[in-house]
Amino acid sequence: MAKGTEIDDLDRKILSILMRNAKKPYTDIAKQLFVSGGTIHVRMKKLEDAGIVKGYHLAVDPSKLGYDISAFLGIYLDKSSLYEDVARELAKIPEVVAAHYTTGLYSIFATIVCRDTKHLRDVLHDKVQKINGIQRTETFISLQESINRPIHITDEPFLDEEG
Amino acid sequence: MAKGTEIDDLDRKILSILMRNAKKPYTDIAKQLFVSGGTIHVRMKKLEDAGIVKGYHLAVDPSKLGYDISAFLGIYLDKSSLYEDVARELAKIPEVVAAHYTTGLYSIFATIVCRDTKHLRDVLHDKVQKINGIQRTETFISLQESINRPIHITDEPFLDEEG
DNA sequence: GTTGAAAAATTCCGCCG
DNA sequence: CGGCGGAATTTTTCAAC
Numbered sequence: 241m242a243k244g245t246e247i248d249d250l251d252r253k254i255l256s257i258l259m260r261n262a263k264k265p266y267t268d269i270a271k272q273l274f275v276s277g278g279t280i281h282v283r284m285k286k287l288e289d290a291g292i293v294k295g296y297h298l299a300v301d302p303s304k305l306g307y308d309i310s311a312f313l314g315i316y317l318d319k320s321s322l323y324e325d326v327a328r329e330l331a332k333i334p335e336v337v338a339a340h341y342t343t344g345l346y347s348i349f350a351t352i353v354c355r356d357t358k359h360l361r362d363v364l365h366d367k368v369q370k371i372n373g374i375q376r377t378e379t380f381i382s383l384q385e386s387i388n389r390p391i392h393i394t395d396e397p398f399l400d401e402e403g
Numbered sequence: 404m405a406k407g408t409e410i411d412d413l414d415r416k417i418l419s420i421l422m423r424n425a426k427k428p429y430t431d432i433a434k435q436l437f438v439s440g441g442t443i444h445v446r447m448k449k450l451e452d453a454g455i456v457k458g459y460h461l462a463v464d465p466s467k468l469g470y471d472i473s474a475f476l477g478i479y480l481d482k483s484s485l486y487e488d489v490a491r492e493l494a495k496i497p498e499v500v501a502a503h504y505t506t507g508l509y510s511i512f513a514t515i516v517c518r519d520t521k522h523l524r525d526v527l528h529d530k531v532q533k534i535n536g537i538q539r540t541e542t543f544i545s546l547q548e549s550i551n552r553p554i555h556i557t558d559e560p561f562l563d564e565e566g
Numbered sequence: 567g568t569t570g571a572a573a574a575a576t577t578c579c580g581c582c583g
Numbered sequence: 584c585g586g587c588g589g590a591a592t593t594t595t596t597c598a599a600c
Contacts, residue, residue: 245467247468252468255461255463255468258461259460259461259463260458260460261458261459262425262426262458262459262460262461263425263459265593265594265595266594266595267593267594267595275567275568276567276568276569277568277569277594277595277596278567278568278569278570278596278597279567279568281595281596281597282567290467291464291467292463292464292467292468293461293462293463293464294462294463294464295423295424295425295461295462296424296425296426296459296460296461296462297422297423297425297459297460297461297462297553298418298421298422298425298456298458298459298460298553299456299457299458299459299460300418300422300455300456300457300553300554301454301455301456301457302554304408304453304454304455305410305415305418305455305554305556307554307556310503312503312505312512327549327550330549330550331549331550334555335554335555336550337550337551337552337553337554338548338550338551338552339548339549339550340473340475340543340545340546340547340548340549341545341546341547341549342475342543342544342545342546343543343544343546344541344542344543344544345541345543346543349475349543349545350550353554378507378508379507380503380505380506380507380508380509380512381505381506381507382503382504382505382512383503383504383505383506384503384504385501385502385503386490386493386494386502386503386504387490387493387494387499387500387501387502387513388500388501389500389501390460390461390463390500391463391465391468391470391498391500391516392497392498393468393470428574428575428576429575429576429577430574430575430576438586438587439586439587439588440575440576440577440587440588441577441578441579441586441587441588441589442585442586442587444576444577444578445585445586
C-alpha cells in the first residue's frame with residue numbers, strides 16, 4: 241500500500257476545523273490559520289484526491305425526524321466465514337446504519353435506528369433474525385447518547401469556529 | 404415537548420440528499436426536486452432553526468491519518484447511578500468518539516479510535532480503567548467496517564447526486 | 567504559498583399564486 | 584403563507600508569479 245501523500249500540521253488543522261463545521265468558508269479558515277484562501281483550496285484538493293476526505297455529511301437529529309430508538313446489536317454467527325454473506329444481507333435493511341466485523345464475543349457489531357419500539361421489534365424479528373447464518377443476537381438499546389464527535393487529530397485541545 | 408415544526412416530504416428529500424453530499428449546491432438540489440433555489444434555502448433555514456439539522460461534518464478516513472484501530476467498549480459500572488460521572492470522564496479522553504447509556508449487558512457503550520494496538524492498550528489501561536466507577540470493560544476490536552451510512556428517511560430506495 | 571480576477575453559489579428581497 | 588425569480592454579496596476556483 242503505497243503512501244504517496246504527506247500530511248502536515250496545516251492539513252490536520254484544516255481537517256480538524258472542517259470536521260466540526262464543514263460549512264466554514266475557506267476564506268475564514270485561511271484567516272484563522274494565517275495562510276491564503278488558495279492554499280486551503282489546494283490542500284483540500286490534495287486531501288480529497290488522496291481519499292483522506294471521504295465526503296461531506298449533514299448531521300441530523302434522528303429523534304426530531306421521528307426516529308426515537310437507536311440500538312446496538314451484537315451478532316453471533318453460525319460460522320465466522322459467513323461474515324460477508326450476512327453483511328450483505330444487513331446492508332439491505334435500511335434501518336441498519338453501521339456494521340463492523342469484530343473480535344471478541346460477537347462476530348458482527350451493528351447499529352440500527354428505528355422509529356419506536358414496535359418498529360425495532362419488527363426489524364429484529366422480521367428482518368435481522370431471518371438472515372441466514374445469524375445464530376442469535378444481543379440487543380442494547382441506547383437510552384442516551386452522551387458523546388458523539390469526530391476523531392481528534394491535532395495537538396490543540398480544541399480548534400473550532402471563529403478565528 | 405412542543406412539536407412546532409411540520410416536516411413534509413420536500414424537507415425529507417432535501418435532507419436525504421444533503422446527508423449523502425452536504426456540498427451539493429442548493430441550485431442543483433432545486434433542479435432535482437423541481438423547486439427554486441430560494442425554496443431550498445428557506446427549508447434549510449427552517450430545519451436548522453428547528454434543530455433538526457445539527458451540523459455539517461467532513462467524513463475522513465481515519466486509517467489514512469494514522470488511526471488504524473477502532474474498538475467498541477462494553478462498560479460495566481459499579482452502580483448505574485454513576486453514569487453521569489463516568490460519561491464526563493470519558494469525554495475527557497480524546498480517543499473516545501462516542502458513548503451511549505444502554506440497556507442490557509453493559510451500562511455504557513463507547514467507541515474509541517486509536518493509532519495502533521499499543522495506543523489502544525495505553526488508552527484502555529492508563530485512561531479508561533483508571534476512571535472511578537468503572538467495574539470492568541469488554542473490548543471488541545473492529546477488523547472491518549462494512550456499513551456506515553446515514554439513516555434512511557424517504558420512501559425512495561435511493562436519492563443521491565445527479566438530477 | 568500567494569495574489570487577484572473570473573465564475574459560481576448563497577443569500578436576500580419584492581412579487582405572485 | 585409558501586414558493587418564485589432576479590440582484591447583490593460572498594465564496595470558490597484557477598491562472599500566473
